[in-house]
Amino acid sequence: MKKFFFALALLVMTVAGTAQAQWYIGGGIGFSTNNAKNANGLVENKGSQFTFTPRVGYVINDRWLAGVKLGLTTGTYGSWGNTKGTSFMAAPYARYNFALVGRFAFAAEASIEFSTYGTAEAPEVTGFDFGLHVAPVVAFDINEHWGLETTVNLFRFGYQYTSQKVGDEKSSVNSFGIGVDGDDIFNLGGLTFSVIYRF
DSSP: OHHHHHHHHHHHHHHHHTTTOEEEEEEEEEEEEEEEEOTTSOEEEEEEEEEEEEEEEEEOSSSEEEEEEEEEEEEEESTTSOEEEEEEEEEEEEEEEEEEETTEEEEEEEEEEEEEEEESSSSOEEEEEEEEEEEEEEEEESSSSEEEEEEETTEEEEEEEEEEEETTEEEEEEEEEEEEOOSGGGSGGGEEEEEEEEO
16 A cells, blocks of 8 residues: 555656646644543543644646645643554645636645554554545635645545554444535634645
């Protein structure tokens, strides 16, 4: 599976490069913490999380973009925040701008996502995810080089395969989802922001 992913990423870059495309880089950094208590004031769940999400790609023309997204997340969770976990994600993607209005671009982005995750403490939990996803994107060009993007988690369409091992027990899940969710649109969890720089 890893060889397939890297071959696909190389193919996307090669095809894009033959079209005299323009390089761009972007991404974001995030930190969150939580401390949930029950009615008696006792901590039930405590944790913190750091996320780094770089991306690199090509602007092929006014309509098409292609590239690779990466994601690294590390943090702690559990009743006392004493369980450490790490996940890594890589996803080649292609984007089509179906509407260009002034400096705004309204697009649909399709990605093939591969991720692994695991915990350091017993019982050890390790997992593998493979998914195909489509999401709407709104982009704004600040100037020739700088831009802003947001992925709107209003529309969901995707396939996900998850394989997990907890101790000696293994399990796997296949899931497919499609739908519209207006509840998340007013929460930051329903929007993903990033900054883009074009060379």
